[in-house]
Amino acid sequence: MKRQLPDEQATNALAEEVFAALSGSLQGWTVLLKGELGAGKSTFARAFIKAAGHQGAVPSPTYTLVEPYDLPAGHIYHIDLYRVSDEAELRYLGWNELDDGFRLVEWPERAPGLADEADLLLELKYAGDSRLASLDALSARGAALIQKIN
Numbered sequence: 554m555k556r557q558l559p560d561e562q563a564t565n566a567l568a569e570e571v572f573a574a575l576s577g578s579l580q581g582w583t584v585l586l587k588g589e590l591g592a593g594k595s596t597f598a599r600a601f602i603k604a605a606g607h608q609g610a611v612p613s614p615t616y617t618l619v620e621p622y623d624l625p626a627g628h629i630y631h632i633d634l635y636r637v638s639d640e641a642e643l644r645y646l647g648w649n650e651l652d653d654g655f656r657l658v659e660w661p662e663r664a665p666g667l668a669d670e671a672d673l674l675l676e677l678k679y680a681g682d683s684r685l686a687s688l689d690a691l692s693a694r695g696a697a698l699i700q701k702i703n
């Protein structure tokens with residue numbers, strides 16, 4: 554699915570719709586957030602985490618690699634692989650232990666193998682001052698989720 558996102562509010566709205574379209578648990582979901590610097594990956598992640606009930610700041614995981622959120626809806630892990638140069642480094646951030654929650658991954662290009670276990674791919678492209686979003690399924694439940702969004 555493709556959508557024009559004329560401003561930040563539109564990016565936030567898409568994140569809220571994705572959260573609302575989740576049925577059941579946050580467990581084991583992986584969403585890859587691709588796009589150039591400043592395309593809006595963290596904007597999307599922040600709006601998703603807030604839609605899940607988090608109040609307060611959503612710090613950038615650029616240096617910590619993972620920012621965890623323990624919410625009534627479940628665990629969310631906001632992950633930024635920008636500083637990861639080798640897929641093997643995922644081990645050090647405990648990737649496999651994060652499968653009890655919903656993983657939002659910025660810069661997934663750093664670990665190409667993640668596509669095999671992901672559910673959704675969101676690509677954000679610059680379109681003048683606005684953005685073009687492409688949301689594609691990488692799993693059956695990802696496809697079912699996209700069907701609920703328009």
Ligand SMILES: Nc1ncnc2c1ncn2[C@@H]1O[C@H](COP(=O)(O)OP(=O)(O)OP(=O)(O)O)[C@@H](O)[C@H]1O
Pocket residue numbers: 558559560561562563564588589590591592593594595596597659682683684
């Ligand atoms: N749909 C949109 N149209 C125009 N501007 C937007 C849109 N969505 C977000 N923005 C703005 O673009 C910037 C995106 O910054 P953000 O930190 O979310 O990008 P990012 O993709 O996470 O970058 P990085 O690669 O550095 O992590 C913010 O200033 C935000 O206000």
Ligand SMILES: [Mg+2]
Pocket residue numbers: 594595596659
């Ligand atoms: Mg970011």
